[in-house]
Amino acid sequence: MNEYYDVLVVGAGPAGLAAAQAATSHGARVGLIDAQATAGGQVWRHDVRHAAPSLARRSIGGALTHSRVDWLARTQVVAVETGSLFVEDPRRGSRLDYGALVLATGARELLLPFPGWTLPGVTGAGGLQALAKQGWPLAGRRVLIAGSGPLLLAAAATAKRHGATVLGIYEQAGADAVRRFAGSLWRWPAKAIQAALLRGQLAGVPYRCGSVVRRALGDSTLRTVELEGPHGIEQVPCDQLAIGYGLLPNVELAQLLGCELRWEGAHPQVSTDIWQQTNIDTVYAAGEVCGIGGRDSARVEGAIAGHAAAGARSAAMALQPRRRHARAFAEALRTRFALDARVYALATPDTLICRCEDVALSDMDGYTDTRSAKLATRCGMGACQGRICGAALAELGRFSGGGQRPPLFPARLSTLGDTDFFPLATIEE
Amino acid sequence: MKTYDLIVVGAGIVGAACADYASAEGLRVAIVEPGPVGGGATAAAMGHLVAMDDDPAELALSRYSLELWESLSNLPQAEFSRCGTLWVASNERELASIPAKRARLAAAGVETEAIDSDTLYRLEPALAPGLAGGMRVPGEAVVYPPAVARHLVDRAVERGARMYSRRVAHIEYGGVRLDDDTRLQGPALIATGCALAQLLPTLPLRARKGHLVITDRHPGLVHHQLLELGYADSAHGDADSSVAFNVQPRPTGQILIGSSREFGSSTPEVSLPMVRRMLARSFRFLPALRQLDALRIWTGFRPVSPDGRPYLGRVPHEHQLWVAAGHEGLGITTSLGSARLVVDQLLGRATAIDASPYDPARVVA
Ligand SMILES: Cc1cc2nc3c(=O)[nH]c(=O)nc-3n(C[C@H](O)[C@H](O)[C@H](O)COP(=O)(O)OP(=O)(O)OC[C@H]3O[C@@H](n4cnc5c(N)ncnc54)[C@H](O)[C@@H]3O)c2cc1C
């Protein structure tokens, strides 16, 4: 199956949904693909028990039900060629050709290794949210939330809504930094409302600043978390630890396409101009993939990208002030939630760094570049394709990741071997 | 200026083996390698240790080398796994070629078994129906090549070899000059694989690209390194591009799928048409592969001399210059024997096997 779309959007989170809708408003035929079964991205991830907020319902409905939008769920990008994406869904592989491409691939969590982080019962903060929304039972379980950034509040609220007993939220940033961040929220009313809402839902849940999880303890599953806070070290018995140190843009597809990246600290993000256009004329990027900014900047950037990709720059122009305002929030996030030095020193020599290939931190000693370390230890060669350990090693200042090759995600061999991506005549044996 | 008994240029598996053997023989060795040890063709290889019988010289060298590999069979990082090789015959014609093949291998001292079609499916139930039978070589193994190269270099360094993480910029009279202008004095052994022409342009060498695909873990799907008997045609034919069924069970339970051969492409990019063609071939023999997930795909370049044999020995018209390069798709297997052949000649010793088929002088008028 080959299809052509005027505008092909990868990712159906707030950015991709807004892009799809904006592009259709100019008559473009739009393909919207997402690896997930339902649209909404991270923030509006489908919840099996609770209805979506009204903004989510409107955004999702508006894009998916439009007659000029093909919604391609559970569709994963495998490889790229100029002007086409090779994708697979649970049934088959296919080629999608495009006039313009919008990358709205969002972000994932930064997970940093510490002793015990691979124990069953330990997940990312957003990871726990996703599990809860999928219907994983949390009722009556004692959950401790830790790490850094506003996502911890959202994770705590989701856990609580799903019946968990949230023992506390342990933020690594100091109290001053958090207070300054909260104090600046009035500049972003939507954020302030979101934060206040979360506070309401989180009444009674302790919020502790300057606190770091040192270890997760337990034999076959998590039993206790050891924390270091302003008042010393304490051990807290619990059933579940949800811990995340912030978000990282999913730039792999952009990288495979050859888009220019910018480094924000140790991690890359896609660089664009004010039209959300990358250095490749036909490729646009919007939302978290261009730098962590949250839902509101994702929506406005998505709309700009959708308009511009459909050739309607004047509509995109009108959104510029909103874009600048929303992006300023990202800046506040970044400066307030900088990671504490203690966080970098948690992993001990025998802490696993690559859980796919069982590689410990000390196995990496003596290597100064990714490739040597990878060749010798296989770190990053497993099923996650280095997305977790690669980011952690970059964050820990060891070394940063390499290039991208297809398959972008593990892909079925039948997709690669049976799909008629190319005219048969060119490949017959 | 530093003086050495031997300057090994390039630390792929071949250079690493040379440095290891030379240092074990008491030579003062320098190793020059700008990249990661074993980061060239060696990192891309399948790591199948196999006796190829289509050329008597290649058979002698692989046989000699396989014996030497036994000394590394207990090295944990080598991931040595004696899975054996199972050559698969698709039809009666291929089946009929087996007795002669077995005789050639037996003459070289390689033990083999003829496999009828019932036994074939008992050994490898996942093979596609309708195959005629095959030949098993029980003693053959697979290894993880870059880790072996690294081990050989580490061992040489422990014996006093000196590692220079630089590139050799030129060969000069009596030694080499590095890209930071350091000069090293002494006989040089060029083991730069596909980059040979940069230092030794008189020895013709082409790069033949290959693709490999590795899957997620499916322990027990296949047990042997599986190759189609038509493999040698593909491997040594001169076609611009070819594919053959060549599948390996990794000790992790992953399955490594080859193989493609292609002249004329010099960029490392993965070619989806080539991957498709290679996989289509492997599905024909192992349909269950269709359901597996590919985790990674990579490419590598095999260094190919005009007659397919490596250059092992003194560079013609030079006294202080030696070469060990051009091992095509068999350089992991033949690295250990190659090292002995070259270093024994350098030391003026008799070689364990006849060295003349590999003499670089054969291509220089
Ligand atoms: C785990 C996690 C939980 C979060 N929870 C919240 C929360 O509760 N509240 C909040 O305000 N913010 C949350 N965020 C922040 C979130 O990033 C933003 O709020 C917002 O969702 C960003 O929108 P986006 O459209 O840029 O990306 P996303 O919402 O991340 O959407 C990106 C979409 O692209 C898809 N995708 C990516 N790559 C491919 C590919 N190659 N092929 C096909 N599909 C692909 C993904 O499946 C995803 O659906 C969370 C972030 C993460 C990582």
Ligand SMILES: Cc1cc2nc3c(=O)[nH]c(=O)nc-3n(C[C@H](O)[C@H](O)[C@H](O)COP(=O)(O)OP(=O)(O)OC[C@H]3O[C@@H](n4cnc5c(N)ncnc54)[C@H](O)[C@@H]3O)c2cc1C
């Ligand atoms: C896809 C594929 C599969 C294969 N499978 C197998 C298999 O299963 N079994 C088998 O036996 N063989 C296999 N091979 C063949 C094998 O990989 C090669 O024959 C072997 O690795 C060659 O080793 P080398 O040391 O000569 O070259 P390389 O490993 O390429 O090493 C050459 C080194 O020289 C260095 N160098 C280059 N220029 C300079 C310079 N100027 N100064 C200093 N250093 C320099 C390079 O950085 C490099 O590290 C395979 C090859 C490929 C491509």
